[in-house]
Amino acid sequence: MRSSIVAAAAFAIGAIAGPTYPYFQKRDCNDTCMTVDQATVVANNFQTLIASYSDALAEQVLTVDFQDYSDSVTELINSGCTGPQALGSVTFDGRAAFESGQGSQPAIPFEILNMWYACTGPVVIRWRSAQSPEIITGNIVLETERSTNGSEPWLISTVYSEFNSGAWLVNLGVFVPNCTADGDSAVGAVGKRALNMPRF
Ligand SMILES: *[C@@H]1O[C@H](CO)[C@@H](O)[C@H](O)[C@H]1NC(C)=O
Numbered sequence: 001m002r003s004s005i006v007a008a009a010a011f012a013i014g015a016i017a018g019p020t021y022p023y024f025q026k027r028d029c030n031d032t033c034m035t036v037d038q039a040t041v042v043a044n045n046f047q048t049l050i051a052s053y054s055d056a057l058a059e060q061v062l063t064v065d066f067q068d069y070s071d072s073v074t075e076l077i078n079s080g081c082t083g084p085q086a087l088g089s090v091t092f093d094g095r096a097a098f099e100s101g102q103g104s105q106p107a108i109p110f111e112i113l114n115m116w117y118a119c120t121g122p123v124v125i126r127w128r129s130a131q132s133p134e135i136i137t138g139n140i141v142l143e144t145e146r147s148t149n150g151s152e153p154w155l156i157s158t159v160y161s162e163f164n165s166g167a168w169l170v171n172l173g174v175f176v177p178n179c180t181a182d183g184d185s186a187v188g189a190v191g192k193r194a195l196n197m198p199r200f
């Protein structure tokens with residue numbers, strides 16, 4: 001169970017793209033500003049890293065000092081408990097840590113809903129995973145560094161990834177909600193309970 005949670009957590013760091021999302025060929029260029037094609041390559045590199053992981057690809061598309069921050073992933077790794085990983089701290093510190101956390105992944109549906117990017121990064125993605133019973137939606141910020149000595153013009157240096165880990169814990173069976181037959185909470189009025197939720 002724990003290994004499948006860790007696998008799901010590792011997947012969740014950044015899985016992106018779907019079958020209909022276009023893959024643009026890499027470009028080797030001298031531009032100091034990223035093109036939309038290059039931003040899409042960055043996004044799809046991360047997707048490929050998640051969907052068909054290899055160390056070789058990680059070494060091709062991530063910086064050595066790559067860092068991944070995701071309390072959502074930490075929550076999955078911890079199965080809702082306060083350890084072993086501390087919330088608010090880096091989840092994967094270094095490319096090697098990412099590589100050892102990645103492992104073999106189950107096929108999980110993944111779709112890019114939006115992509116934005118700026119001159120030297122970041123590339124920002126909003127994604128959805130059509131899981132059952134609850135869909136997962138998340139946002140990922142991919143910070144990048146220009147590279148001129150490898151096959152990738154832009155390497156991913158830092159990832160900030162947050163998503164609906166509450167729904168993911170439900171899907172994993174870690175959190176079992178008390179629901180009525182039509183899917184509402186059985187433990188009180190949803191609207192009243194919502195009043196007690198923090199405002200963001
Ligand atoms: C662009 O990159 C190529 C290959 O590294 C190099 O030969 C060329 O001098 C560069 N051009 C500029 C304007 O930096």
Ligand SMILES: *[C@@H]1O[C@H](CO)[C@@H](O)[C@H](O)[C@H]1NC(C)=O
Nearest residue numbers: 060063064147148149150151
């Ligand atoms: C590119 O340069 C960086 C920084 O010196 C180095 O870490 C990396 O291994 C180099 N990549 C290639 C493909 O030579």
Ligand SMILES: *[C@@H]1O[C@H](CO)[C@@H](O)[C@H](O)[C@H]1NC(C)=O
Nearest residue numbers: 177178179180185186187188
């Ligand atoms: C679910 O909530 C209802 C309403 O509060 C309660 O009667 C029932 O015992 C709960 N079921 C479980 C399994 O906790």
